[in-house]
Amino acid sequence: QVQLLESGGGLVQAGGSLRLSCAASGRTFSSSGMGWFRQVPGKEREFIASIRWRSGITYYADSVKGRFTISRDNAKNTVFLQIDTLKPEDTAVYYCAAKNYYVGGPWGITDYWGQGTQVTVSS
DSSP states (O other): EEEEEEEOOEEEEEEEEEEEEEEEEEOTTTTOOEEEEOTTSSSSEEEEEEETTOOEEEOOOGGTTEEEEEEEEEGGGOOOOOOOEGGGOOOOOOEEEEEEOOSSSSSSOOEEEEOOEEEEEEE
């Protein structure tokens, strides 16, 4: 079992930056992967980015390339999502996700979810 705890959300002005963190605890695998999603009310949860724990290879949704950066600190079992040049349309609940086995590329099914952190961007 893996537990995920997000932090770093909040209210920020458009044009600003934010870094979200997701601390993983419990059993993690070197072949596993971590990802970030976001969701606004009335819409499906949207994939943003993913990263393999061991290799650090990343994968991004086409819609966010250029402003979002995913990274990890293996020693701290933590994955980050850096969001630059924030826009009001980035307002959403951001979720951390984990997979026991992930080879990279399209994410597929999530094994574990965090509770989410709210990001609100004011214009």
